[in-house]
Amino acid sequence: MRKTWVAVMATACLALSACGSGDGGSTAVKDTVADKGLPIVGETVKYDPNTLVNDGEPINLEWWMWDGDETFGQFAEAYEEIHPNVDIQIVNQPWDDYWTKLPLQLQSDDGPALYNVHNSHHENLITYMEPYDIPVDELAADYAGVEAHVIDGKVYYIDFGMMTGLIFYNTAMWEAAGLTDADIPETWDEFRDVAKKLTIRDGNSFTQAGFNFNSQFKEFSLGLPYQQGQHLMAADQATPDLDNQAMLDTINLFTGFYDVDQVGSKDFGPVAADSFGQGQTAMIYNWGHFGGTLGTNFPEIEYGTFRTPVPEAGVEPYAHDRYNGESTLGINAKASDAQKAVAQDFLRFYLTNADLMKDLSLHYSVFPMYQPLADDPDVLAHPVLSALGDITKYVWPGPIPATFETSIDTMWQDILYNGVAPETALATAQKTVETDLSSTDFVGVENLYAGYSSK
Amino acid sequence: MKTKAQSILLNVALLVVGLLTVFPFVWMVLSAFKSNAEINSLDQTFFPREWTFDNFISMQQNFDFARLMANSVVLSVTITAISIYTSCLAGFVLAKYTFRGRGFLFGFVLSTMMVPWAVTIIPRYTMFTEVGLQGSYASLIIPAILSGFGIFMMRQNMSAVPDEVLEAARLDGASEIFIFHRIVMPMSVNAISALAIFQFLWVWEDYLWPYLMINDPSKQVLAVGLTTFSGRYATDFGGLFAATTISIIPVIVVYVIFQRRFIAGAASAAVKG
Numbered sequence: 001m002r003k004t005w006v007a008v009m010a011t012a013c014l015a016l017s018a019c020g021s022g023d024g025g026s027t028a029v030k031d032t033v034a035d036k037g038l039p040i041v042g043e044t045v046k047y048d049p050n051t052l053v054n055d056g057e058p059i060n061l062e063w064w065m066w067d068g069d070e071t072f073g074q075f076a077e078a079y080e081e082i083h084p085n086v087d088i089q090i091v092n093q094p095w096d097d098y099w100t101k102l103p104l105q106l107q108s109d110d111g112p113a114l115y116n117v118h119n120s121h122h123e124n125l126i127t128y129m130e131p132y133d134i135p136v137d138e139l140a141a142d143y144a145g146v147e148a149h150v151i152d153g154k155v156y157y158i159d160f161g162m163m164t165g166l167i168f169y170n171t172a173m174w175e176a177a178g179l180t181d182a183d184i185p186e187t188w189d190e191f192r193d194v195a196k197k198l199t200i201r202d203g204n205s206f207t208q209a210g211f212n213f214n215s216q217f218k219e220f221s222l223g224l225p226y227q228q229g230q231h232l233m234a235a236d237q238a239t240p241d242l243d244n245q246a247m248l249d250t251i252n253l254f255t256g257f258y259d260v261d262q263v264g265s266k267d268f269g270p271v272a273a274d275s276f277g278q279g280q281t282a283m284i285y286n287w288g289h290f291g292g293t294l295g296t297n298f299p300e301i302e303y304g305t306f307r308t309p310v311p312e313a314g315v316e317p318y319a320h321d322r323y324n325g326e327s328t329l330g331i332n333a334k335a336s337d338a339q340k341a342v343a344q345d346f347l348r349f350y351l352t353n354a355d356l357m358k359d360l361s362l363h364y365s366v367f368p369m370y371q372p373l374a375d376d377p378d379v380l381a382h383p384v385l386s387a388l389g390d391i392t393k394y395v396w397p398g399p400i401p402a403t404f405e406t407s408i409d410t411m412w413q414d415i416l417y418n419g420v421a422p423e424t425a426l427a428t429a430q431k432t433v434e435t436d437l438s439s440t441d442f443v444g445v446e447n448l449y450a451g452y453s454s455k
Numbered sequence: 456m457k458t459k460a461q462s463i464l465l466n467v468a469l470l471v472v473g474l475l476t477v478f479p480f481v482w483m484v485l486s487a488f489k490s491n492a493e494i495n496s497l498d499q500t501f502f503p504r505e506w507t508f509d510n511f512i513s514m515q516q517n518f519d520f521a522r523l524m525a526n527s528v529v530l531s532v533t534i535t536a537i538s539i540y541t542s543c544l545a546g547f548v549l550a551k552y553t554f555r556g557r558g559f560l561f562g563f564v565l566s567t568m569m570v571p572w573a574v575t576i577i578p579r580y581t582m583f584t585e586v587g588l589q590g591s592y593a594s595l596i597i598p599a600i601l602s603g604f605g606i607f608m609m610r611q612n613m614s615a616v617p618d619e620v621l622e623a624a625r626l627d628g629a630s631e632i633f634i635f636h637r638i639v640m641p642m643s644v645n646a647i648s649a650l651a652i653f654q655f656l657w658v659w660e661d662y663l664w665p666y667l668m669i670n671d672p673s674k675q676v677l678a679v680g681l682t683t684f685s686g687r688y689a690t691d692f693g694g695l696f697a698a699t700t701i702s703i704i705p706v707i708v709v710y711v712i713f714q715r716r717f718i719a720g721a722a723s724a725a726v727k728g
Contacts, residue, residue, distance in 0.1 A: 101666065
């Protein structure tokens with residue numbers, strides 16, 4: 001017994017000896033050389049590396065994120081090479097709890113100087129954000145979509161990339177059905193024909209679905225009405241507008257795939273993404289991130305992509321789809337002045353590093369908003385990004401509250417599984433979103449779309 | 456004959472329930488040897504179609520598994536040891552000493568068990584942040600020093616220790632410290648073993664508090680590290696299952712060690728009875 005307690009107490013001592021909250025071993029060393037002999041980089045926004053940041057004195061910054069630590073870490077490493085007195089410690093966190101911990105931490109004086117932002121959490125974070133110390137017009141010259149992020153003449157984060165929806169198709173099934181690149185559909189009618197060719201049935205049951213949209217409802221429903229010039233918000237940008245003919249047409253188009261064309265079923269492959277990965281389904285609609293999911297969970301599936309079809313051949317729609325931005329980093333307003341100064345310098349480095357920005361965009365399968373990369377051959381050759389076409393033809397409605405997505409999902413479940421008429425389900429969704437939005441001060445930004453016209 | 460049939464039926468029922476209970480665990484262990492493609496495939500098999508150790512090999516590449524495992528072991532052992540000792544101490548005092556306010560004190564201890572944990576986490580977070588303990592293991596150890604459940608359990612157990620034994624020791628000149636360490640604690644070994652199992656498991660599985668308190672990745676605990684396998688859009692199930700499989704080994708070791716002592720202690724008590 002005595003030996004046991006001695007061992008336990010020794011262990012406790014060891015543990016307690018590790019109780020100090022040190023900085024985890026900083027690699028920062030004093031920098032005395034301002035002139036690094038490096039070129040000034042950037043287009044309109046410039047970054048001059050030939051300076052001493054923090055007067056060359058060692059300084060530590062934490063950079064929080066929820067994934068992509070290796071990709072983002074390349075920015076930190078490259079910056080530390082130029083400025084050895086700066087140590088940027090990457091702290092990776094789980095996505096769900098990141099949004100619990102980060103606001104709590106930012107309230108205190110010990111929050112991270114840098115942190116990754118997702119626009120769906122705009123309301124929770126904006127209070128703690130330091131505005132970018134870069135003129136907005138300079139940013140807007142280099143990055144697309146900056147205008148939508150301007151608050152009282154300042155920006156607190158912008159988008160480094162845009163993600164939207166497109167059609168993923170299984171190339172083996174495509175070939176087996178005798179289809180070639182020439183069969184890539186441009187319109188929904190052509191899409192319907194292709195889906196029929198890709199469907200394999202065994203009596204009344206499916207062996208292979210030509211098209212499957214189960215559990216993928218919000219992704220397309222909130223984007224395709226734009227093809228008919230219909231917005232999610234009324235002209236005042238404060239009133240939701242879901243209950244309209246364009247949304248009803250979208251619902252009927254998709255229910256028609258199952259009920260009329262019989263290229264899939266609500267009961268075959270309950271999750272379209274999994275069904276595609278499992279080789280059950282030939283085509284699905286999904287957002288660009290699905291390319292990464294396929295690589296992780298279904299590496300054996302060979303796939304191609306094409307842009308979401310449009311109503312009429314040869315007629316450019318009002319817009320192709322909705323997009324959402326992947327945001328640039330935020331700077332902690334409560335960080336020390338020295339940290340904020342270094343963070344602003346790092347931000348310029350981050351926004352002007354074309355090579356790393358390209359890697360970042362390709363990693364997340366997002367189209368780079370950094371204009372010099374718009375025609376980059378690697379971007380245009382990317383299996384997901386290559387399909388998007390003219391990226392100015394996508395609308396960002398703003399950081400729409402979650403009620404839009406949850407209400408649309410509920411609406412579809414009611415239509416498909418509970419036998420509710422589309423008109424009734426849509427009216428319910430409209431009412432729910434109206435009620436939920438009444439307790440927020442959300443204002444949409446669809447009116448900033450280049451081709452905006454209120455309808 | 457009827458009794459034998461009932462016994463067989465009961466055993467069969469228990470076997471079925473046992474198999475159902477253990478099935479997900481075994482499935483997870485076996486899936487750790489499957490590729491992600493096989494785990495996500497439509498045609499599921501209990502045993503891997505193609506055995507692979509890639510998930511275990513790549514585990515350390517994804518995050519510093521060994522470091523986080525060591526952190527968790529040290530913390531769990533430390534917290535378990537401290538909370539057992541304080542629980543025994545408080546339990547002994549509440550069970551064997553008569554003083555004004557004893558009932559109120561015990562009631563207060565019990566009431567701490569009735570406050571939902573989620574209610575206290577934000578104020579506790581603010582408290583530890585304000586005093587500068589965030590980022591240190593002290594922030595994980597201090598809240599666990601006193602366990603309401605542990606005090607309750609040990610108080611109930613030590614109440615059963617005959618007062619005559621303690622009186623005899625006192626007549627022989629034993630100090631109160633001696634009595635506590637050499638007589639009462641050894642007689643409570645079965646309860647201590649049970650408490651050790653509970654406490655170790657709670658600390659080992661604790662996720663949110665360590666996540667909120669520790670920022671330095673090298674000081675993080677395994678329960679938090681395991682969540683890094685789940686990304687925003689996809690989960691590396693193979694890696695997650697492999698890491699989880701390895702991570703439960705210490706739990707099993709603790710369980711096996713203390714369960715044996717628990718049974719021995721219980722059996723011993725029965726013989727003495």
